[in-house]
Amino acid sequence: YYFQTHSQITPADAISQMQKGINLGNTHEPPLEAGWNNPKAEEYYFDLYKNEGFQCIRIPVRWDGYTSKTAPYKIDQNWLNRIETVVDWGLKRNLFIVINAHHEEWIKSNYSSVNKARFDSIWSQISVRFQNKSEKLIFEIINEPNGLTKIQNDDLHQRTLSIIRKTNPKRLVIIQGHNWGGSDELIQMAIPKDSFLIGSFHSYDPYLFGLEGQGTWGTSADYTNLENKFKAVSNWSVKNKIPVFLGEFGSVKKCDYNS
Secondary structure, eight states, X not given: OOOOOSOOXXXXXXXXXXXXXXXXXXXXXXXXXXXXSSOOOOTHHHHHHHHTTOOEEEEOOXXXXXXXXXXXXXXXXXXXXXXXXXXXXXXXXXOEXXXXXXXXXXXXXXXXXXXXXXXXXXXXXXXXXXXXXXXXXXXXXXXXXXXXXXXXXXXXXXXHHHHHHHHOTTOOEEEEOSTTTOHHHHHHSOOOSOSSEEEEEEEOOSHHHHTTOOSOOOOHHHHHHHHHHHHHHHHHHHHHTOOEEEEEEXXXXXXXXXX
C-alpha cells in the first residue's frame, strides 16, 4: 500500500509556480509516436526547456493506437514505459509535467458503454502506473472534448476523476469544458466535488484571426472582448476557489505580424 508521506501541493500553489509553460506538441499525440512532423522526444529537450525558464511542460498523449479494442482494454506496456520515460525526464529536472488523453476521437464521437469502459480502463492503468510519481505530475482528463455534449463531458470528468482517486487521492487533476474546451464551456461545466482540481481552457481567440489568420487585431473592441473573456474565467475561479491553467493559446504563422 502506497502512503504519501510528503505534504501535497495545493492547486493554487502549483499554479503560482506554473507561470511559463510549453506543449511538447505533435510528438505523442499522432496516431503513433512521431507520426507527424516532429521527431521522437529526447532527454536534452527538457534541459532546453529548463534553460529557457519554462516551469511546466504539457505532454499531449494519444492512447488509442496503443490500447486494445477489447476488454480489459490493455495499454501496450512499451507505450506506458515510453511515456513514463519522458515524464521522468521532466520530473527529474523539477518541472511540472501534465499528461492527458489527447485526440481520443473514438470516445468523443461515440459515447457508448463500451467506449466508456475502455476510457475508464485507460485512466485506471495510467493512474496505477504513475501513482508514486512526484506531486508535480498532473493528470488532465481529456483534451478539447469536441463531440461530447455538456452532460456527457460532465459525466466523463466525474467518472474518470473517481477512477483516478482510487490510486491518486490527492494528485492534481485538470478539468476542461465541452466542445473545444473554451472559457464559456469551463464556466458552464458541472464541477466535481474535489479539493485538488485545476480548471483549464484553450484560447486562440478571436478564432478567425488566431486560427484562420484573417484580418488584423488590435482595436479597442478587440482588447475589450479578450479582457472580458479572461475576467469571466477569473470570476469563476475566485467563486469556485479553483485556479485556472491556460493549456493552449496562440496564433498561426500567417497572422498579420504587427497584430
